[in-house]
Structures are given as C-alpha cells and as structure tokens.
Amino acid sequence: MKKLKNWDNKTWLSSKLYISQFNKFLKTKINFNKDTKILDIGCGRANIISALQKKYKFKNKSTGIDVVANKDIKKNIVFKKIEALKYLKKQEKYDLILIKQTIHFFSKTKLNRLLNLAKKSLNPKGKILIFSLKTKNNKIPCFKKMRKNLEISLKRDENLFKIIKKNLKKVSYTSFNFKVNISKQKYIRMIRERYISCLLNMNNREINFGISEIKSEYKNQIKFTDTLKCISYRK
Ligand SMILES: C[S@@+](CC[C@H](N)C(=O)[O-])C[C@H]1O[C@@H](n2cnc3c(N)ncnc32)[C@H](O)[C@@H]1O
Numbered sequence: 001m002k003k004l005k006n007w008d009n010k011t012w013l014s015s016k017l018y019i020s021q022f023n024k025f026l027k028t029k030i031n032f033n034k035d036t037k038i039l040d041i042g043c044g045r046a047n048i049i050s051a052l053q054k055k056y057k058f059k060n061k062s063t064g065i066d067v068v069a070n071k072d073i074k075k076n077i078v079f080k081k082i083e084a085l086k087y088l089k090k091q092e093k094y095d096l097i098l099i100k101q102t103i104h105f106f107s108k109t110k111l112n113r114l115l116n117l118a119k120k121s122l123n124p125k126g127k128i129l130i131f132s133l134k135t136k137n138n139k140i141p142c143f144k145k146m147r148k149n150l151e152i153s154l155k156r157d158e159n160l161f162k163i164i165k166k167n168l169k170k171v172s173y174t175s176f177n178f179k180v181n182i183s184k185q186k187y188i189r190m191i192r193e194r195y196i197s198c199l200l201n202m203n204n205r206e207i208n209f210g211i212s213e214i215k216s217e218y219k220n221q222i223k224f225t226d227t228l229k230c231i232s233y234r235k
Helices: 016-027 047-056 084-088 108-120 144-168 184-192 204-217
Strands: 038-041 063-066 078-081 094-100 122-133 171-183 221-234
Touching: 016 047, 016 171, 038 047, 047 094, 084 108, 094 108, 108 122, 108 144, 122 144, 144 171, 144 204, 144 221, 171 184, 184 204, 184 221
Parallel strands: 038 063, 038 094, 063 078, 094 122
Antiparallel strands: 122 221, 171 221
16 A cells, blocks of 8 residues: 555644544543553654643653654654554553554554554553544545545455454444534645545546545535544453
C-alpha cells in the first residue's frame, strides 16, 4: 500500500476539539497519572499523545512510532520512524498501547504478530486499545468509487476484528463518536490530498471525477458522525 501522509494534516482528526474529545474518551478507559507509559502505534503527527503529555506531564514521555516521519510531528513526545513489529521486538513495557486507525495496514498474519508482541509489551494491568472505523452504516462522505473502496476495506476490517477477538479473547467493545462539521471546500482539499487509505491508489482523473460528484451531491457545509469502534484488552 502507498504511504498515508495527509490523514491528520489540518483535518478534523487533528483539530483541538477532536483531540480533546478523544482524550476524554481515553480517560474513561485509563487512569492516567504521572507514571503512565504510553506507546502509540501508527501515531501519525502524534497529536493524541502530545496532548496527553501536556495534560498529565508523564515522567516518561510517550513514544509514538510510524513508518512515515511527517515534517510537523509534535516535539514533546519521543517519535521513532520504525515499523511496528520491529519496534515491539525491543520488548519495552507500557501501561497503554494505542493502535488507532492503523490495523487495516496489516495482513492477517502480521496483525497476529502485532497483537502477540503488544501483549508481551504490557505492564501488569496494562491495556491495549484498538480503534477502527465502524464497519456498518459508516457515514464518511464518499463519492461512488471511494465508497466502493471503503466498503471493501471495511469488509476486510470485519475479518481483522475476528482475528483480534480470537487472539486477545477477553475484549470489550465501545464506540467513540465525533460530530464533524466541515466546509465542502475543506473536505474536497482532504480528498485531493488523499487523506484516507481508500483514496491512495486512485489516479488524478478518478479523484477529480469524484470531487465533481461531491461538489454536486453535498451542501456547502458537510455534517456527519465519525464513529470508531474501540476494542479494549486488559492484561
Ligand atoms: C490512518 S493513520 C492514523 C494515525 C493516527 N493513529 C490517528 O488516528 O490520527 C495510520 C498510520 O499508521 C501508519 N502505519 C501503517 N503501517 C504501519 C506499520 N507497520 N508500523 C507503524 N506505523 C504504520 C501510517 O503511516 C499512518 O501514519
């Protein structure tokens, strides 16, 4: 798969409101304190762990890893440009391993390896939290070809969820909902920048055709709920 670079590049996913609501949701799952050690796998620009670091002033700065090193990665965390499986072999221990909107980059075999290594990298009572787009009735605004690609990817995610359940066994499920309100113009920029992986393999002609579809089918202000399934595992 091509590399994803604009996922959190000035989108609702990097907005202060999104990050603060997401981190409030995390607080319902984790009792953060100064000693909490966090690893964010596929951290992107590390907005989430950076905001957590500001709030909780962890003694050990959180670590974010990603295969892409963007220019504007947050500075108050430890960032490593490294593939997740390779990093986890170091066997450092964490209280929280966050894997947000990243599992779809893994094959079934690699996902199992990732989970096995992540389990071994937890402190006693440590948690793994996996977030992924909800697969049924997903509201992300799409043009036709984008929707088709997204549906294929979400079908694949359902299989990945089965693998996760089989591997981690004692998991619980909740949802994180964020109400998006974005101008059509901004959303079109996000599509042009291929913000989501179902756009990565489209050529410019397909993207431009899709944008004209979005232009004609959506109002100037686009509103929808971005829903993530959260899978929680505790050691
Ligand atoms: C959709 S983005 C999500 C970013 C961030 N977690 C968030 O939710 O805002 C997925 C990220 O996973 C990274 N990624 C994909 N495969 C990876 C791997 N094998 N190891 C580490 N990072 C990976 C991508 O480069 C990308 O930055």
